[in-house]
Amino acid sequence: MQAVTDEGSSTNKAGEFLQQDAESKLSGKKGKSTKNTHGNSKASTKKQHLYMLEDTDGNIKKVGVSGQKLNKNGTSGRANSQLKDGDKATVLESDTPGRAAVLQKEGQVVEGLRKAGNSLPDNKRPKIR
Amino acid sequence: MKLKEFDLWGFKLKLKDSRRFTLFNRCVCAHFERYFQPIDTDGIYRVIIKLSESDDRDNTIEESSSVLKYYKAFDFNKFYDLDKISKKKFLLNTLYDSLLELCDKFGWSKEPFSAAYEMVIKDNFINIYTHKKKNNRTRKLIAEIVCHHKSSKFDCYLQVKNKEGAEVFKKLLFTEEPDEFLFNGLLGDIKWLPNDVLVYLNKGTEIERFQL
Numbered sequence: 001m002q003a004v005t006d007e008g009s010s011t012n013k014a015g016e017f018l019q020q021d022a023e024s025k026l027s028g029k030k031g032k033s034t035k036n037t038h039g040n041s042k043a044s045t046k047k048q049h050l051y052m053l054e055d056t057d058g059n060i061k062k063v064g065v066s067g068q069k070l071n072k073n074g075t076s077g078r079a080n081s082q083l084k085d086g087d088k089a090t091v092l093e094s095d096t097p098g099r100a101a102v103l104q105k106e107g108q109v110v111e112g113l114r115k116a117g118n119s120l121p122d123n124k125r126p127k128i129r
Numbered sequence: 130m131k132l133k134e135f136d137l138w139g140f141k142l143k144l145k146d147s148r149r150f151t152l153f154n155r156c157v158c159a160h161f162e163r164y165f166q167p168i169d170t171d172g173i174y175r176v177i178i179k180l181s182e183s184d185d186r187d188n189t190i191e192e193s194s195s196v197l198k199y200y201k202a203f204d205f206n207k208f209y210d211l212d213k214i215s216k217k218k219f220l221l222n223t224l225y226d227s228l229l230e231l232c233d234k235f236g237w238s239k240e241p242f243s244a245a246y247e248m249v250i251k252d253n254f255i256n257i258y259t260h261k262k263k264n265n266r267t268r269k270l271i272a273e274i275v276c277h278h279k280s281s282k283f284d285c286y287l288q289v290k291n292k293e294g295a296e297v298f299k300k301l302l303f304t305e306e307p308d309e310f311l312f313n314g315l316l317g318d319i320k321w322l323p324n325d326v327l328v329y330l331n332k333g334t335e336i337e338r339f340q341l
Contacts (some may be wrong), residue, residue, distance in 0.1 A: 129317060
């Protein structure tokens with residue numbers, strides 16, 4: 001993991017659920033051309049980052065992903081745009097190659113945090129397949 | 130945006146206790162959601178009642194990411210002393226009373242909330258429902274994915290009945306913690322093949338097939 005911008009125990013809380021083999025599982029796939037691929041498409045090979053928002057009580061509000069470039073100070077513009085008074089944003093991982101890989105990691109982190117007792121009030125529930 | 134999701138959250142509890150509280154209350158909130166006719170709101174799809182013994186923010190509202198949070202006082206000691214069915218009633222009443230207060234604040238119609246509340250009471254908090262239902266090609270057999278959402282676990286069954294309604298097959302597909310974040314992704318689909326072969330699928334992938 002890299003580009004962790006905000007120091008704090010919460011980074012480890014989420015970080016421990018990251019599985020590093022996710023990248024290797026998916027890196028073998030041939031990426032489609034990004035010319036006509038939407039950034040939010042699972043087929044997008046654009047570099048992504050994983051972020052986390054915490055509220056004033058220290059509760060994790062949500063874990064999200066974005067394909068936007070990080071700010072020069074290492075923070076996430078996408079995460080910052082969702083901050084309310086007293087909230088804190090943390091970049092958990094950056095430069096993840098491809099949307100599918102970062103979504104897989106997001107799912108693992110969300111499931112792990114949820115099982116650990118975090119409510120993740122601003123995270124959308126997984127869709128019924 | 131349609132309002133259709135409801136949560137009760139013991140946000141000041143330790144993570145372990147908060148998790149236990151969430152797992153217990155999901156069957157009540159999900160039962161309410163199932164009967165709730167979604168209403169149009171000004172950008173809200175979920176309401177979370179944030180419960181604590183006492184907080185400066187009690188009776189105040191916060192909003193972020195299209196989720197509305199309403200702080201309410203909650204007597205956890207009283208709740209823990211109740212038996213299982215009384216706990217469910219206590220939780221439902223907490224949810225319902227809070228939502229009625231929000232109806233007054235936001236001008237929402239109370240009717241869909243009352244209707245859902247009454248149906249949960251009518252079901253006596255037994256949250257069992259059919260997720261998918263398919264007839265076979267001769268229409269002599271009906272296959273169903275039936276969900277049992279309890280306070281302790283979520284059981285998903287595959288059941289087949291004949292035309293007369295008699296059960297001819299039943300199989301437990303999976304058991305999971307009663308939390309949509311964990312079981313929603315496991316809920317799949319069913320498909321009949323020729324010669325009464327029934328297939329259980331998830332995300333288009335065959336998981337198991339059964340010869341009836």
